[in-house]
Structures are given as structure tokens and as C-alpha cells.
Amino acid sequence: MAITLNNSQIKLRIETPGEKYRGSRFDWNGTITQIWYKGKKMLAGEKMLFHRNDRIYGRGLHNEFGIKNCIGYDDIPVGEYFPKIGTGWLKKDEKPYFFFTQYKLDVLDFSWQKVSDTKAVFMCDSGIRNGYGYRYTKTIEIIDNTFTVSYNLENVGEKKISTTEYIHNFLLPSGKNIGPHLELSFNWEYDKASLTENVKTENLIEFTSKGIKFEKTPDVEYFLGSVFEARKDKKFSENGSWCVSDSQNGVVMSESVDFVPYHTDVWGHKQSLSPELFKWLDVEPGSCANWNRTYKFEN
Template sequence: MTRQRTLQTTLICFVSLFVHQTLSAQPAPPQAAIGNGIVDATIYLPDGETGYYRGKRFDWSGVIPKLTYKGHNYFGKWFSRYEPTGNDAITGPVEEFTTLGYDDAKVGETFIKIGVGVLRKPDEPRYNFTTPYELVNAGQRSLKKKADQVAFTHTLTDASGYAYAYQKTVRLTPGKPQLVIEHRLKNTGTRTIESNVYDHNFLMIDEQPSGPDFTVTFPFTLVPTDSLPNALDVQDKRITYRRLLNRESVYMGLKGFGTTADDYDIRVENQKTKAGVRIRSNRPLSKLAFWTSPTNLSPEPFIAVRAEPGKEFTWTLTYDFYTLP
């Protein structure tokens, strides 16, 4: 009996050592550190083999797992299970585009997600962001890094007539606690590009649980388009929490915004840690939603994108980080 236990213990130790060595042998995802003396950030870099995010939902560029200002951290790993090809195994102010050509494509044909590539359409009733679509053409990627910024370029050409050159620059403003994300989408194909893009944000301020310490404020009176979740309250221009979320995630659509970029102005603050962020754009909202889980807050502001052949569409997002008195 003693010998059997000894063999079992030896086997367990061997397996544990093998797993540890295997995990240790996995290459770290490519990344870059940027800073301006006020804000420091880490950015994961796109890579089809070793990139941190290789899912088919979000733009692969500009994934930020950490950003710090005055000892406060604004982004992080909000999910418990990580798989690089998971649809939402991603962090930071990441963006998703609605599809190009999905409705026209037959089963087995292809469609496009900007920032991801050309995907094959399976037999399904409608597009579903959780579907692990086959990546048929990832396009070409390049980047340029400086001390305070990383510029990403993704070019794609498809037989359907869709083609683009997409440039995204993530930079820190000199002398300010500010992150700026600049976008330039040039239509190099023969078909008009019409999409909507939203920033999921995935705010995780100081790893505080989503609850009454947080407020989310807009410059206009909010009107929920869905039934108000019992964990949330909407009063005038503000979203608050009635309680901590209990393992659930909640979503609601919102309206009330106007036609100018002035309404793309969101403040998220935590009264306990005294950290806040203001999110703005130079483009108006086309749609607005709010999604939250126990570990993150996600205002989801949408922008309508349109570029005719040979034309380009640009937009900028600005994040100002601050502390409360």
C-alpha cells in the first residue's frame, strides 16, 4: 500500500512538473510599453501565432491590459477563463465593427470584419459574435512604435470588392494624463464601406467590483430602450448601481443623444478610490448601450462609418484620466 501511494505521489509530481514546464514554455504575447511621464500603458501587439487576442470579433489592434495614472489602474483581465481565440478574451478600450457583406454571402462564402479579416460564413440564421468563424484571409499587418505611441496598419483586399487600409494610432499626449486613439479607414476597393464601430471599453478601475461606488454620467438625459435591470438605476443623465452584481451581467440600450459629437462625452468615476475617466470623440453617436459584469463597466458608444471607393473616414477617441477630490 505504501509503495502504491509512493508511485501515485511520484506520478502526480511528474504530471504537475510537465504541465508547469509546458505552460512556462508558451511564448509571452508580443507587447509594447508606452509612457509620457504621467501615464504608463502596456499594449498587446497583433500576431496570428502568438498574439494575446486572436478572436474573430474585435479589432486586434490597440488591446490594452494595463494603464496607470497616479497609482490607479484603469484596465485589466476582467474574465476568469482565457483562450486567445475566445470572442471576448480581450482587455481595454477595444473596438468592434459590424460586418461587411455578411447578408449577401451564401453559406460557405465569405464576409469581412474590419480589423480581423475575411471570415467564412457557416450555416446559421444570422451573424453571431460568439461563433468561431474560420479566418480565410488575415490581410497584412505592420506597426511602428515610439516611446509614447504605437501605430498599427491593417490592409485587406478581397475578391468581393471590399478592400481597405486601416490605420490606428494609440498615443499618450505629451504633458497630459490623456490617451488618444486615432483612426483612418481608407476604402481601396470597389464597394462602399458602411459599418458601425463601437468601443467596448472594458473599464476595470482599480479592480473595484461593479456596484454603488461607481457612477456613469452623460451630457444628455438618458432614456433606456430596454427594461431597466434591477441592479441599475437611471436618473436624468446618470447610471448608478443599486447593489453589487451577483455573478450576473446586465445590458441595456440607451437613447436621448443628439446629432453632434458633444453628446459623445462619458464620465466613469469610482467614489471609493477617487479615480475617474472622461471619454470623448469627434464624431456623433449613432447608437449607445451599457453592459456591465461583476468585474467591469462597459459604456458602448457607436459611430457610423461610411467610406465610398477611394475615400477615407476618420475618427478620434480621447480618454482623460483624473482623480476626484
């Protein structure tokens, strides 16, 4: 059953592990599936309305470990299991790892606690297989007009954990289609020509020095690759943030992180705008990694 956190400004609906989503891609360990800011919905899903399957597709603020930097896949034979953090142990097939594949899944041991009206903690323990093992805790807490998602990843195995984590922020402010009322900006200037990918943005997106504006409502999926790597000043030492302004409803939503982005993409469709700040993880056996993502809302 979902957990609800709220104060006078923000309400969060958080899906408990295995409640609906049971896919092999995204994190199960406490998923924020909807945000209300002063009563206005802010989130949507990976698929458009009437094309969604909550069991296998992402929704809300759905994070993922190892979309490309998969842990342990190349170290094991076909038929053995590799770790997908926060999801489970996935059975290797004959093909290279691909995040869209629905792998056979051994589910983890999950637990959770609603500490107060504004705080909840989610935990999972992987056990150890093929030298890999971890304990993973996610804490979600609302404070005033912000909430923070805090991560703790402890390596309890014998092998180093090297991978990425990011959140697919499936944004749809106030439930309106993506369109000219929305502007996305980052806290750095970037060079459009240096993007590794710029897919289906012609006559759809106006590029600004720090982000994008929409010229119309999208009728295709769009994608911008490596926005952080394309920053003009080449000073890759600043913690990352993005901001989405909604002129139609007068709401501003932002995410700031306490790390320098390893990578940054933007993806979406008619009903989703998803800026993605990637965290790189190198966690030695016996060590922990901690990082935070803070979301803020303003009028």
C-alpha cells in the first residue's frame, strides 16, 4: 500500500516495493509516483496516458542504477544472476545487457517505515552472489517547500561496485501537455553543437544558453544527450541543478544535487519532460556512498 507524506505545501505519494512496479529496470525501493504542490499535480510517466503499464514502465520520479554501466554482467556465464541495485538479481541471457529487456528477476528483501507525516525510510538487502552484495537505504523527507531524497549504499560484498544512478524525472506540471508554457534551464551554459545527440528537436525546441523552450506540444519523443559534458566553460567541478518554469500555472520546480554530474540528458514526449542528472559511483568493499537530491517548489 502506498505511503503518503505531506505538509501544508507538498504532498507525496510513494509506492512501496512491489506494490505495482515489478519490472527489471527501475528501482523498487520507494518510488515517488506523484507530487502535489499546493494541490497541483506535477508528475506523469514513461508512457503516455492509455499506453501505460504500471508493472513494467517508469512513473513519477523513478530512479535507476546501471542503465549502461551494468554491474557484473560481463563477469558471469549465461544463466547466472547479476545485481541490479534496488531491483533484484537479474538472470543473464545470451545477448549484451540492454536496459529495456525484461530479465528474469529474483526479488530482494525490502522493508520500509513511515517515520512521521513528512519522512519515510526504505531499505533493501541484496545478500551476496558472485562476489557482489550491498545494503541500500533511501530516505525521503519534506521540509517546508522542499523535499530531499537521500541515498546510502553500503558495499557488503567482495567486489567493487562501479555504476551510475539517475532519476528519470517524468515531469508534467499541473497535468498540462508539454508545450510553450514550459522552460527548462540548468545551472551552466552549454554548446548545442557539442551535444552527443540531438534527436527530433527541429521546429519543436528553441535552444537557450542554459536550457530549452518548447515552440509547440511535441508529437514525437525528443532527446538531448550529454548536456553537462557540452558546457561551454569546461569547468566540470560544479554541483548540478535544473529548473522547470511553468508560465501557465506560475509554478517553478527544481532539483539540485550534492555532486558533480557524471552525465546529463533530457528526454520526453507529449506528456513528459525528463531532465536527468547522473551520479557516478565507485564503492569499494566495506565502504559506503552517500548522496542527496533536493526538490524545491516556488510560485
